[in-house]
Every structure is written in structure tokens, then in C-alpha cells.
Amino acid sequence: xxxxxxxRSLGTDVQVAKGRRRRGSGWHAYLFVVPSLFxxxxxxxxxxxxxxxxxxxxxxxxxDPTFVGLDNYRRLAGDGQTWHSLGVTIAYVLLCIPLQTVxxxxxxxxxxxxxxxxxxxxxxxxxxxxxxxIVLALIWGWIFDPRDGAINSALALVGVTGPDxxxxxxxALPAVALVSVWQYTGYNMLFFLAGLQGIPxxxxxxxxxxxxxxxxxxxxxxxxxxNPTMFFVSVTNLIGSFQVFDTVYAMTDGGPSHTTEVxxxxxxxxxxxxxxxxxxxxxxxxxxxxxxxxxxxxxRFFGKRTTYDLS
Amino acid sequence: MxxxxxxxxxxxxxxxxxxxxYLLVVLTAFKTQAQLSGxxxxxxxxxxxxxxxxxxxxxxxPRYLLNTAGxxxxxxxxxxxxxxxxxxxxxxxxFRGRDVLFWLFVATMMVPSAVTMIPxxxxxxxxxxxxxxxxxxxxxxxxxxxxxxxMRQFFKTLPAGLEEAARIDGAGPLTVLVRVMLPxxxxxxxxxxxITVISSWNSFLWxxxxxxxxxxxxxxxxxxxxxxxxxxxxxxxxxGSLIAxxxxxxxxxxxxxxxxxxxxxSGLK
Numbered sequence: 076x077x078x079x080x081x082x083r084s085l086g087t088d089v090q091v092a093k094g095r096r097r098r099g100s101g102w103h104a105y106l107f108v109v110p111s112l113f114x115x116x117x118x119x120x121x122x123x124x125x126x127x128x129x130x131x132x133x134x135x136x137x138x139d140p141t142f143v144g145l146d147n148y149r150r151l152a153g154d155g156q157t158w159h160s161l162g163v164t165i166a167y168v169l170l171c172i173p174l175q176t177v178x179x180x181x182x183x184x185x186x187x188x189x190x191x192x193x194x195x196x197x198x199x200x201x202x203x204x205x206x207x208x209i210v211l212a213l214i215w216g217w218i219f220d221p222r223d224g225a226i227n228s229a230l231a232l233v234g235v236t237g238p239d240x241x242x243x244x245x246x247a248l249p250a251v252a253l254v255s256v257w258q259y260t261g262y263n264m265l266f267f268l269a270g271l272q273g274i275p276x277x278x279x280x281x282x283x284x285x286x287x288x289x290x291x292x293x294x295x296x297x298x299x300x301x302n303p304t305m306f307f308v309s310v311t312n313l314i315g316s317f318q319v320f321d322t323v324y325a326m327t328d329g330g331p332s333h334t335t336e337v338x339x340x341x342x343x344x345x346x347x348x349x350x351x352x353x354x355x356x357x358x359x360x361x362x363x364x365x366x367x368x369x370x371x372x373x374x375r376f377f378g379k380r381t382t383y384d385l386s
Numbered sequence: 387m388x389x390x391x392x393x394x395x396x397x398x399x400x401x402x403x404x405x406x407x408y409l410l411v412v413l414t415a416f417k418t419q420a421q422l423s424g425x426x427x428x429x430x431x432x433x434x435x436x437x438x439x440x441x442x443x444x445x446x447x448p449r450y451l452l453n454t455a456g457x458x459x460x461x462x463x464x465x466x467x468x469x470x471x472x473x474x475x476x477x478x479x480x481f482r483g484r485d486v487l488f489w490l491f492v493a494t495m496m497v498p499s500a501v502t503m504i505p506x507x508x509x510x511x512x513x514x515x516x517x518x519x520x521x522x523x524x525x526x527x528x529x530x531x532x533x534x535x536x537m538r539q540f541f542k543t544l545p546a547g548l549e550e551a552a553r554i555d556g557a558g559p560l561t562v563l564v565r566v567m568l569p570x571x572x573x574x575x576x577x578x579x580x581i582t583v584i585s586s587w588n589s590f591l592w593x594x595x596x597x598x599x600x601x602x603x604x605x606x607x608x609x610x611x612x613x614x615x616x617x618x619x620x621x622x623x624x625x626g627s628l629i630a631x632x633x634x635x636x637x638x639x640x641x642x643x644x645x646x647x648x649x650x651x652s653g654l655k
Contacts, residue, residue: 103559107475108487110468114528119494122505126497129505182400185393198639199401202408205634207588209610210627214407217427225410225427261404269573273543307539311495311532318498321590339498346504359498366496 123363129356136350147357157358159333160341161365163248167337168316170252175312178260183267184297197268200261212325215254216241219326241327244334251335254322259315263308270304271297306377310370317366338362411631414624415439422621438625446600447608447629454604455633457522457593458586464527465582466575472529473537474563478549488538491531499591507595521596526586533578540574541567580638587634605630 130147134140151157182200186193206214218225219240227237240250274297282292298305320339323329329336329344336344342362346355406428413430414422415438421431475481476488506525507516515521544567552562568575590606597603609626612619 104475104479104481104484107471107479107559111472111491111529111534112487114468114525115491115494115531117509118506118525118528119497119502119531120490121509122502123494123497125505125508126502185397190393190397196397196401199404201638202635203404205584205588205631205638206407207606207609207627207630208590209606209613210411210630211407213613213623213627214410217410218407223427225406228426257403257407265577269577303539303543307536311535314496320499342498352504355504362498363496366498367493370492370496 126356126359129353130360132353132356134351134353136352140353143353147354150354151357151361156333157338157341157361160336160338163333163335164317164319164337164339167248167252167319167335168313170249171255171316172309172312174252175256175260175263176308178256179263179308180267180301182260182264183271186264187268187271197265200264202261203258204262206258208321209325211254211258212322216326219250242331244331247327247331247335251322251326254326255316255319259312263312266304266308267301270301274300302377306373309377310373313369313373314366317362317369408631411624411627414621415628417621419619419621438621439629442622442625442629447605447626449600450603450605450608451629451633453602454587454606454630457519457604458583460523461526461586462579462582464523465529465533466579468529469533469537469578470568470571470575471563473534474541474559474567476534477538477541478546478567479559491534495531495535503591503595506592510596515596517597517599517602519602522593522602525592526589530582533582536578536581537571537574540571544570583637584634587630 129140131142131144132140133143133146186197186200190196221227221237221239221242224240226240230237238246240246278296278300279292282296287295318339319337320343323335323337323340324343327335329340338358339362342355342358345351345358410427413428416434416436417425417431418435418437421435425431472491476484476491510516510521510524513521515524548570549562549566552566557565588606589604590610593602593604594607594610597607605626609623609630612623612626
């Protein structure tokens with residue numbers, strides 16, 4: 076990496092102190108990064124390497140690990156159940172992300188104007204995010220209960236017989252996705268709100284003076300300037316959604332008939348129920364690769380459209 | 387005017403949906419066993435009873451609460467300090483290997499957490515740190531890639547001109563960070579603090595794996611244990627949940643205004 080590209084990202088005023096910084100900041104920078112770097116290497120990278128190595132072994136916990144080379148990967152190719160799990164995961168992501176993002180941005184825009192009790196609403200919308208996963212699963216399991224659950228009790232009032240949500244293969248996955256949307260919409264709203272408040276009001280005024288309609292102002296001013304926020308929100312949300320586990324584990328246990336068995340859940344099953352650690356490590360590697368590719372695609376997508384520096 | 391009414395209607399419905407499950411927790415925590423089966427979930431049991439709460443607070447629950455609070459405080463302090471330094475370096479300083487290192491951090495965010503638990507447990511077993519505070523805290527106290535990603539995005543929104551003046555006066559990176567950048571960072575630091583407090587308070591899988599004694603048991607694990615008890619006692623579970631929830635809601639209400647604040651502009655004006 077040349078100093079030229081790095082300087083460009085800091086803007087025009089960089090030339091002023093060019094010489095001093097080229098020499099000065101390196102040494103401090105390493106000192107700043109070292110503690111976190113140690114944490115990441117010891118507690119994330121090392122485990123990751125262990126997982127990679129483990130994926131080349133057959134290890135059924137009680138037996139000694141035996142080196143099997145790429146056998147686990149060959150097995151993966153013909154493993155219909157895993158590909159099914161992958162399909163479930165993608166369906167889950169497609170159910171959650173668009174709804175969550177659109178809702179969060181809409182709420183942020185509503186609450187970015189003069190509204191009575193704006194703080195009160197902001198707080199209330201973020202409350203779901205604070206729920207402990209265990210509690211969350213208990214309470215939503217009860218809300219979705221076919222007989223005395225809140226949803227079907229309410230539906231009965233208007234003469235509709237609700238489905239047996241969590242035991243119905245059609246409804247179980249949407250129900251689980253709904254809980255995620257419920258939990259994270261307000262949280263994402265906070266980031267959009269912070270992003271919206273970072274947009275200079277003058278830009279909107281100028282656009283309005285030039286005769287831009289509200290829709291034009293949204294697509295031409297708001298959205299492009301929200302790009303860094305959008306980048307952060309979509310990257311972290313997608314990574315999180317691909318790794319969903321707690322909600323599924325506590326609400327449906329992967330059922331009914333595997334319709335909510337997301338890939339992370341399948342990895343957990345393979346490791347802790349079947350004690351097939353080597354193969355579980357192989358599945359983990361697959362999940363990691365998928366998340367990696369999706370994230371890279373996002374980086375390229377946002378990198379092309381932004382006026383900000385994301386590198 | 388109609389638009390205004392619609393706006394408030396949307397907000398009211400959204401607020402209700404957000405809070406409704408919590409309402410159920412509160413209502414259930416104050417019901418007796420008989421009231422639980424006799425009333426609709428969304429109706430209060432009359433007269434309300436504090437027996438469930440009293441029962442929870444009389445047992446080991448306060449101790450688990452204290453453990454959770456201790457863990458949360460230490461993890462949050464560590465995250466704020468180490469993450470800020472690293473994120474600032476990644477956003478504003480130049481050093482060889484910066485981009486490679488940063489993407490390494492981001493890449494580790496993509497590692498499925500359920501999977502690193504196995505090797506992490508093996509590592510802790512080698513170091514004989516199982517069932518200790520060190521084992522409980524070590525993986526998270528040095529900051530998280532998520533936190534670094536968040537803070538770096540924030541540092542990047544601050545105008546570079548602010549640092550230049552200090553640099554020309556001869557201030558080193560540490561002085562610039564502490565004197566110039568940190569005061570501007572308060573909203574972002576508040577956000578990071580809240581995120582860390584809440585995720586530490588709610589963390590479940592790692593404490594479950596690494597701790598088993600009462601000295602290190604946290605509240606989420608305690609609630610899960612209630613669930614596994616013979617004959618699930620809903621009222622007690624909800625009372626426990628309520629106790630776990632109240633401090634978080636309090637923290638959030640207290641810090642709320644710091645989170646959402648004009649970030650870029652308030653720094654300049």
C-alpha cells in the first residue's frame with residue numbers, strides 16, 4: 076500500500092503535515108492496535124485455524140482424531156440435508172433483511188422530524204433489542220401458542236382461526252423471522268437516525284429550492300448520503316442473520332420436520348448431538364466461506380456507489 | 387392534519403408491538419399460579435402478587451445479578467478502551483499492513499460463534515481457566531471486531547481538518563486522540579457502551595460453557611436453569627426475567643439521548 080492512496084482517503088488538507096506523519100504515526104499505530112489484535116488472534120483467529128484443521132479429520136469425540144484429508148468435503152457435496160439447511164438460511168435472510176431494513180429506515184425518517192414525544196418513541200422501539208434470548212424465546216413461544224397464545228386469541232376475536240404457528244411447516248420459519256425483525260428493527264433504526272442527523276440540512280434545502288420532489292430528495296440526497304450507515308447496517312445484519320441460532324434453538328428446535336433448520340443450527344447438531352466434530356468443522360468452514368463471499372459482494376456494491384471512503 | 391394523525395397512529399402501533407411481549411412478562415410475573423391459568427395473557431391478575439419476585443430475590447438470584455453486573459462492567463470498560471485505540475488507528479493513522487489487518491478483523495466477525503466455542507473451550511482447558519473469571523472475560527475484554535468496525539465508521543465521518551490543527555502544533559497521535567477526537571466521540575462511545583453493556587448482560591452461550599460454579603454463574607444461565615427444572619413455573623421464570631430486564635431498561639433510558647445525537651455536525655458547530 077503506497078502512502079499516496081492512504082493520503083487521498085484523508086482529504087485535501089493532508090498535504091500540510093505530510094512529512095511528519097509519514098514518519099510519525101506508524102509506531103504509535105501499532106501500539107494502538109496490539110491489544111485488540113492479540114484478542115482477535117488468540118480468541119478468534121486461532122479457533123478458526125483449529126476449525127480449519129479439524130475439518131480434515133474424522134473425530135467422533137470418543138475416538139482419536141484420524142486424518143482423512145478432503146473426505147469431509149466430499150461427503151458435504153452429497154449431503155442433501157446440509158444443502159436444505161442452506162436453503163432455509165437463505166429464505167430466512169430474505170425474509171428478515173429487506174423487511175428489517177425498510178422498517179428501520181422508515182421509522183428513523185418518521186422520528187427524524189418534529190414529533191411530540193420523539194424520545195419516548197425512540198426508546199420504546201429499541202426496547203425489543205434488549206431482550207435476553209432465553210426470555211425472548213419463552214415469551215414469543217407463548218405468543219405463538221395455537222390455543223391460548225396472544226396472536227390466535229386476537230385472531231379468534233375477529234373470527235379467524237390462526238394456524239399452529241411453530242408446528243406448521245409453512246408458518247414456522249416466517250414466525251421465527253418475525254421475531255428477529257421485531258428484535259432488531261429498532262436497533263437498526265438508531266443507526267439510521269444517527270446517519271440521517273449527520274446529513275447537512277442545507278443539502279435538503281438546496282434540493283428543495285431546485286424543485287426536487289420529496290421522492291427525488293429521498294433517492295438523490297438522503298439515500299446516497301446514508302451510504303456509510305447502510306454499509307454498516309447491511310454488513311452486520313447479514314453476518315448476524317446467516318449465523319442465527321438462539322431464536323431457532325429456543326423456539327422451534329429446528330422443526331417442524333427441519334423447516335427451520337438453519338445452517339448454524341445444523342452445525343450445532345452435528346457437533347453437540349452427533350459428536351461429529353470433524354464434519355461439523357467442515358460445515359463451519361462452508362458457512363464461513365458463504366458469509367465471506369456475501370460480505371465481499373456488499374463491500375464492492377457499496378464501494379462503487381459511495382462518495383465516502385470505505386477501504 | 388390527516389397526515390399527522392396517520393404518523394402518530396403508526397408510531398403508537400409500532401410502540402405497542404415493541405412493548406407488548408414485555409407487558410406479558412410484567413403481567414405474568416405478578417400473577418399467582420391460579421391467576422395464570424384463569425386469565426387471558428394480556429389481562430392483569432387481580433390482586434397482583436409480589437410473591438414470585440420475593441421468592442426469586444430471597445434465593446441465589448441476587449448473587450447471580452452481582453456476577454452479571456461485574457462481568458458487564460469489566461467487559462464494557464475493556465471494550466471502550468481497546469476498541470477506541472484500535473478503531474482510531476484503523477480510521478486515521480497510516481501504517482504498513484493497515485488494510486490487511488483491518489480486513490482480518492472484519493473477517494473474524496464472519497466466523498460462526500457456535501463453532502469457535504469448541505476450540506475456545508479447548509484452549510481455556512489447556513490454560514486451566516475453566517470456571518474462573520479470567521476464562522469468562524478473556525475472549526471479549528480486549529474489544530470486539532464489531533466494536534472496532536462501528537467506531538472506525540464513526541471516526542471516518544469526522545472531518546480531517548480537526549486533527550490537522552493539533553498536529554501542526556506538534557501533538558502526537560495519543561494527544562490528538564485523547565484531546566481532540568474523544569470529546570467528539572461521546573455519542574459514538576455512548577452507543578458502543580450501551581451495545582456492550584446489553585450484549586454482555588445477555589450473553590449466554592459462553593458463560594454456559596465456561597462456568598458452572600455459583601461464584602461465576604450469570605443471570606441468563608440461572609434463568610435457563612429455571613426452565614430445565616421440573617414442571618416449568620412460568621410465573622417464577624417471568625419474575626426472574628423481569629429482574630434481569632429492569633437494569634437494562636434503566637441503563638437505556640438513562641443513556642438514550644447520548645446515542646442518537648447529531649454526530650458530525652455537533653462536532654463542528
